[in-house]
Amino acid sequence: MDRFLIKGGRKLSGSVAISGSKNATLPVMAACLLPQGKSILHNVPHLNDIKMMAHVLRVTGARVDSYDHTLEIDSTHCSFFEAPYELVSKMRASIYVMGPLLARFGQAKVSFPGGCAIGTRPVDMHLQAMEALGAEIEIEHGYILARCKKLQGAEINFDKISVGATANALMAAVLAEGETTISNAAREPEIGSLIDVLTAMGAQITGRDTDRLFIRGVTSLQPAVSSMIPDRIEAGTFLIAAALTGSEITVTSCRPEHLTSLLEKLLEAGLNITTAADQIIIQPGSSLKAVDIVTLPYPEFPTDLQAQFMTLMCLAQGNSRIEETIFPDRFMHVAELNRLDASITVEKNIALVKGVPNLSGAQVMATDLRASAALVLAGLAARGETSIARIYHIDRGYEDIEKKLQTLGADIRRIRA
Numbered sequence: 282m283d284r285f286l287i288k289g290g291r292k293l294s295g296s297v298a299i300s301g302s303k304n305a306t307l308p309v310m311a312a313c314l315l316p317q318g319k320s321i322l323h324n325v326p327h328l329n330d331i332k333m334m335a336h337v338l339r340v341t342g343a344r345v346d347s348y349d350h351t352l353e354i355d356s357t358h359c360s361f362f363e364a365p366y367e368l369v370s371k372m373r374a375s376i377y378v379m380g381p382l383l384a385r386f387g388q389a390k391v392s393f394p395g396g397c398a399i400g401t402r403p404v405d406m407h408l409q410a411m412e413a414l415g416a417e418i419e420i421e422h423g424y425i426l427a428r429c430k431k432l433q434g435a436e437i438n439f440d441k442i443s444v445g446a447t448a449n450a451l452m453a454a455v456l457a458e459g460e461t462t463i464s465n466a467a468r469e470p471e472i473g474s475l476i477d478v479l480t481a482m483g484a485q486i487t488g489r490d491t492d493r494l495f496i497r498g499v500t501s502l503q504p505a506v507s508s509m510i511p512d513r514i515e516a517g518t519f520l521i522a523a524a525l526t527g528s529e530i531t532v533t534s535c536r537p538e539h540l541t542s543l544l545e546k547l548l549e550a551g552l553n554i555t556t557a558a559d560q561i562i563i564q565p566g567s568s569l570k571a572v573d574i575v576t577l578p579y580p581e582f583p584t585d586l587q588a589q590f591m592t593l594m595c596l597a598q599g600n601s602r603i604e605e606t607i608f609p610d611r612f613m614h615v616a617e618l619n620r621l622d623a624s625i626t627v628e629k630n631i632a633l634v635k636g637v638p639n640l641s642g643a644q645v646m647a648t649d650l651r652a653s654a655a656l657v658l659a660g661l662a663a664r665g666e667t668s669i670a671r672i673y674h675i676d677r678g679y680e681d682i683e684k685k686l687q688t689l690g691a692d693i694r695r696i697r698a
């Protein structure tokens with residue numbers, strides 16, 4: 282297994298271009314199963330999760346060709362409606378094929394995703410949405426079997442906000458007969474981008490960017506050509522890298538409006554931020570102040586930046602309180618950060634971070650995607666050498682992270698196993 286070796290303490294400088302969003306691309310890839318024919322997606326990041334989803338689509342009979350940062354997905358010959366355990370267990374987002382398969386073919390067999398490193402992650406809301414649309418659901422031998430003659434428009438009221446369940450409900454409802462309302466829908470930019478692609482395919486959806494979506498079902502959709510939105514979590518991770526190392530950098534090819542909650546917190550912490558249409562310049566301030574965060578659905582502070590922001594708070598002046606409301610157990614990075622001499626305690630879903638003057642390099646282990654990013658950030662700021670094992674997690678969600686950091690001047694090397 283590869284690992285990263287980082288010599289910390291270097292300042293970063295220059296600019297970094299943000300790749301296409303993983304979390305926007307995954308549902309859009311599944312949506313390409315809805316029409317017959319070839320859809321083309323541009324600005325697709327080179328990531329293991331994308332390769333995995335391509336694999337899931339191929340299993341259904343779709344043809345997926347990839348060149349440069351483009352994917353061509355031809356769903357003309359889809360004839361197998363199953364997402365098997367071997368794939369779903371490796372990537373939860375495989376559940377996204379359920380809505381499209383059910384909507385187009387009237388059946389889907391998808392393995393239960395099970396737990397993952399960031400805790401128990403149920404799929405009951407996905408199933409609730411499919412049932413509301415008229416599907417019959419059976420659970421058998423670890424598989425979800427969903428069947429229907431023709432999906433029927435319905436009122437779907439979610440008890441809580443789920444990105445995945447909103448996406449799946451949308452992808453099923455666009456081909457249902459009649460009208461569907463999704464209440465308490467997720468408003469994440471990745472949902473907005475899915476709505477744009479579905480609309481380009483001929484779907485009729487209103488309410489984009491609100492928590493109430495209206496869908497008028499259509500009988501068929503056409504393939505679409507679309508470009509993926511920039512990855513707001515990658516952009517946020519680079520901004521925090523600069524903040525941690527007291528550096529000035531420019532983050533380009535990003536959408537500042539997708540990062541409002543993070544930018545507000547960085548300003549509160551004393552950083553200087555300048556935004557333009559598609560770029561953000563971050564400069565150090567006179568001091569780094571401790572600030573509190575609470576993770577909540579968009580547009581509030583994203584759980585996917587919690588670990589990285591906690592790393593920043595490790596070096597802030599004062600104490601900060603970090604409350605995780607989306608995945609209450611998402612604190613695996615805490616023990617690893619403490620190995621680097623951070624001072625963090627956790628009680629239930631709240632982490633209390635006592636700022637320390639320095640972190641010091643050590644051997645640590647990546648446990649999930651965003652926790653790995655947090656450790657890389659900590660390594661960049663720590664004195665001495667940090668070795669991070671199990672970095673396959675980071676390759677799932679950050680394209681060329683070490684090359685991008687090297688271009689900014691960081692001393693980070695991948696040591697091949």
Ligand code: UD1
Binds near residue numbers: 405407441
């Ligand atoms: C997506 C993102 C992930 C991000 C998360 C929250 C992708 C591929 N992944 O994950 O990076 O951290 O949104 O922003 O886009 N829940 C249920 N029942 C369900 C579904 C969800 O109780 O059927 C709960 C979850 O346990 C969690 C909350 O709802 O507490 C939000 O999860 P959700 O938004 O569904 O996360 P994902 O879509 O899996």
